[in-house]
Amino acid sequence: MSSYIKKIHSDYLNISTSQMIEVDRLMIEEYHIELIQMMENAGRCLAILAKERFFNGDVEGKNIVVLAGTGGNGGGALVAARRLHNWGANVKVLVTAEEEKFTPIPFHQYKILKRMGVSIQLADKIKTIDTPDVVLDGIIGYSLKGNPRGLAAEMIHWANTQKVPIVALDTPTGLDLTSGTRYDTIIKANATLTLAMPKKGLFVEDFKTIVGELYVGDISVPNELYREKSLGLIPDNMFRYSDIIRLY
Template identity: 55%
Template sequence: MEFPWAAEDVPFVDTKQMIEVDRAMIEDFHIELIQMMENAGRNLAHLARHRFLDGDPRGKTVIVLAGTGGNGGGALVAARRLHNYGATVQVFLTKPDEAFTPVPGHQLDILRRMNLPIGFVADLEKPVVSGVEAAVSADLILDGIIGYSLQGAPRGAATELIRWANQQNAPILALDAPSGVGTTSGTVFTPAIQATATMTLALPKAGLLANGVAAQVGELYLADISVPPDLYSEPALQLNVGQLFAQSDIIRLK
């Protein structure tokens, strides 16, 4: 399946503007975070299925790397959907369940109730994770470690998950931005995910077009999370955004 290329010029936003988009979605339009997260995760699973899993995830193995915030929550939604599609899915977290913010924590609780195998960095070196053999030869790795909230170089378990992912032969699909890349400046911190493709959300982040980030971003896609176009024209943003997703919930930018 080929995803359509953007039919018009697409504005890029910095981190401050994206924070304003999220605020307006929730406070002004009453479109809640859990709705946006479901849209992000559904589209991530859809892109994974058709770009990397030959249109049929059955019999394929997907490793999902998830942080504790919204980026991780979107990846956990994708994990649930890919499992439902028939993929063998294993999830590795940066921190224990209690460290997750409420909405991503809700997504994690769902996966626990579905009995998906969930582990941590140390489990990547073990032969068995929750009764399922650790698949270091995965067909696809989803990067949901750090989103636009990145402040400085990744730390702790996030660094270990990033380094592990970059050492694998499997393609990496990053959600919103490759973990370790500044979404406003385009700074490539050490370490940073080297993605085969990145699916960014709502509007592309300015840092993804910066010089020197192409090796981290890979192919660049944009996915709909149901932001009303009128939201962008409000005084805090003053952006002219049309019906970007008229033909598809996912469009290609580069």
């Protein structure tokens, strides 16, 4: 296994999405670790996972399609797109909405890619895209509310028909970890990189065929934060050997 990716037992402490929302709040409001920093770490881990797991450490000349929504999940995927482009991949980004619909920090990532000349298109062009070597799913994360529709649904249907590996960021789009709902329109991932700590819903047996291989990536949450009373967790330095670890 790559030196970037280690494996630990999958019975490691996991958290609910409500606890993860509290982690995000504490990161920003109490520890002053900004969303843009967390997003950068998430995207870096996603890019490394795709490179190491599916391309044996070298993406030079590989065709990678990045599917991005307008929120935080999409922003992490846009960071991964930048990294993969820098490493020599042919990256195409497809987005669910025009740039004015992006929230501010993901839009910051969007503007960087645009300045770099990376291909960014609205997802209504998705049927014109040639078959890639891998697809990254950054459409909707744990903010999912209901069955994906519109361009998000088109992206999901397209990705699932490509017969290439799909790597999902945080959770496959269409899997609602808050309610435990698996929607009809859902990404069928080969690998999922969840962030900071594994979410309880990802260990539900019926969901494992959707999640694929489960990894967790370090977004630099301090162990001291996990000791906050509002979380009720017992921290463990699980990233001491690697920024990315495999859970199953």
